[in-house]
Amino acid sequence: MHLKSIGSIGAWLFALAATGICGKTWAAGSAEQMYQSFCASCHGPDMSGGLAPPLANGQWKYGKTDEEIAQVIKKGIPKVGMPAWEKSLSDADIRALIILIRERVAQGAEKKAAKPQTSTITAAGYSFALEKIAEAPGELWSMDFLADGRIISTQKDGKLWVFDKGQRTEIKGIPQVWSKSQGGLLEVQQHTSGWIYLTFSHPDKKGAMTKVVRGKIDGDRWVDEQTIFAADSKFYTDSGVHFGSRLVFQDDYVFFSIGERGQQELAQDLSYPNGKIHRLHLDGRIPADNPFVKDAKALPSIWSYGHRNPQGLALQSGTGLLWDAEHGPRGGDEINLIIKGANYGWPVITYGMNYSGTPITNLTHKEGMEQPKHYWVPSIAVSEIDFYTGERFPNWRGHLLVGSLAKEQLRLVRVDGDKVVGDELLFQGRGRIRDVADGPDGYPYVVIAGEIFRLVPTSK
Ligand code: HEC
Known part of the structure; x- marks a missing residue:
């Protein structure tokens, strides 16, 4: 009882703040917050049901596609007491809620499927x-x-590294890389011509950017290096994420x-x-x-x-x-x-x-x-x-x-x-x-x- 009333006061305050600040559409906060504020009181804090049926069991009475679920959330099902949310949640908010529901359904299925690891x-x-x-x-x-x-x-x-039947040799003299977060030494691919292409997070004063070089291996040395792609220094940033960095060859081209x-x-x-x-x-x-x-x-x-x-x-x-x-x-x-x-x-x-x-x-x-x-x-x-x-x-x-x-x-x-x-x-x-x-x-x-x-x- 007590917990429940705190929950609904919270939801009420939340809804008030939302409508108060932004006019009509609330547009801040995460899907989890929205779920806890607007949905949990009926569908249960973990989506396993309560006043209303579970959302995380993968069973859909009113349609299972993203479009159908979005429609139910927007318009509600007044007859059975599912409120309409289109006045308080934007389409993007509803999209985020659907992603959250999909995650919970998948987690449930994974738990069920979890088997002890076997070698075969x-x-x-x-x-x-x-x-x-x-x-x-x-x-x-x-x-x-x-x-x-x-x-x-x-x-x-x-x-x-070069691996030869369990033996490991380090190749020396490769370029210095920016090894932070997702950055570092990334892709390696050998072309049929013998050239070996590397991509990596290349450091400069401002941070790093993806760079592509090619070179050859002589014994345990990296030699004959040539730059294939280097971005202008104005594109370097200290962001540690999203270097991409895969590379394939086709005919006379490298992608x-x-x-x-x-x-x-x-x-x-x-x-x-x-x-x-x-x-x-x-x-x-x-x-x-x-x-x-x-x-x-x-x-x-x-x-x-x-x-x-x-x-x-x-x-x-x-x-x-x-x-x-x-x-x-x-x-x-x-x-x-x-x-x-x-x-x-x-x-x-x-x-x-x-x-x-x-x-x-x-x-x-x-x-x-x-x-x-x-x-x-x-x-x-x-x-x-x-x-x-x-x-x-x-x-x-x-x-x-x-x-x-x-x-x-x-x-x-x-x-x-x-x-x-x-x-x-x-x-x-x-x-x-x-x-x-x-x-x-x-x-x-x-x-x-x-x-x-x-x-x-x-x-x-
Ligand atoms: C006041 C209670 C209540 C609240 C709050 C509520 N729902 Fe519902 N919801 C229901 C009921 C009742 C049903 C329909 C039950 C039935 O017909 O089996 C339902 C049905 C649904 C369905 C359709 C499920 C299916 O089987 O197809 C979805 C999706 C849904 N709700 C999502 C939400 C989301 C997202 C929120 C929060 C933004 C929310 N609900 C808030 C009561 C509620």
Whole structure:
């Protein structure tokens, strides 16, 4: 009784403050605060029900799509005592509440599904085990296979390793990196010409920015370094987030991603490198057919824009199409098909809200902005993606291996041409998956924290 009346006085004060300050629409505070103030008294503080039915059990009497749920919240169901909220909550607030509800439903399902860890995993048609291939003393960010079969891998705090059957060699003389927060030594990829490309958070007086170099390895030395991409010093910032930093080669081109560096609106500004996928010739020259070369205000290296933090890039075998994985805000991780010159919408459209639970927008679609081919609400914290082409798991061929950080998942996203047609969990709970790679030996590889594993089938 007592608690309940405090709760409703709180809700009342909250509602009063909200309407009082902003006129009619309350627009501050997180989804959790809104939920506790406006919904918890009936649906229960943890969404498990009370006066009104649970919201977190995944069962929907009035429709299960985002649109249907938004409609119920806006208009209410007067007959049964569900109030209408459209006068006190904005569309963006309601969008944030839906993301929060989706998170709670997923948490419930995860709790139910949690099984004790066994060494053999069964998923997507196979039983398989994780075989450890290499180990480093710090957090690994990226791996690739050298032409001679050895593995090269970046350690985020600024070390480059070559692994040769359990033996580890540090490559000396690599560039100095800005190792703070999400910054550090990031991507490594070897081109068939032998050049090894690195991306990293490059330090200067003001902070850091994503830079791309290439070089070669001579014994344990990094040699012949050339700069492929360096941003103007005016773009450097001490923000520790969203360096993007995946890189793929196609023909005479290299594509690489840079996140918006925590400055959302710059993703829409073509005069900034932030929040873009860039395309250069292998030696760093600007390709004459890049989409914005004739726009005097735009950076000529830009290939696509409106990205938040693309931490995955992959070329599809067969079609040659370029795909990215974009680490979204809270809710709204995306898989996109990257088209020359296209706008991917961040932060104008998104399926997510701020990490604090405050709304960003209710807009998920807009003319002139691309829709993701696939997205996750709640977020999995998507990292790198790669198309699997090997023979060891024939049913997985042509589909995307997708890593996740916070949810510690490896997923198989099934792709048919330019469409996503399925999404399956391969395993979870083994640690944060930073990188995935299609091994030349036909095995999928994953980088989990400081270790590299490959997936080995234990059955046909
Ligand atoms: C005064 C009590 C009350 C409050 C406050 C309340 N609801 Fe409800 N809500 C209900 C009732 C009653 C129903 C319908 C029960 C039924 O028909 O089974 C309902 C239904 C719903 C449904 C539809 C569920 C389904 O099965 O399809 C949603 C979604 C919902 N509420 C969300 C919210 C949100 C979000 C808030 C806060 C902004 C909120 N409610 C606040 C009483 C309340």
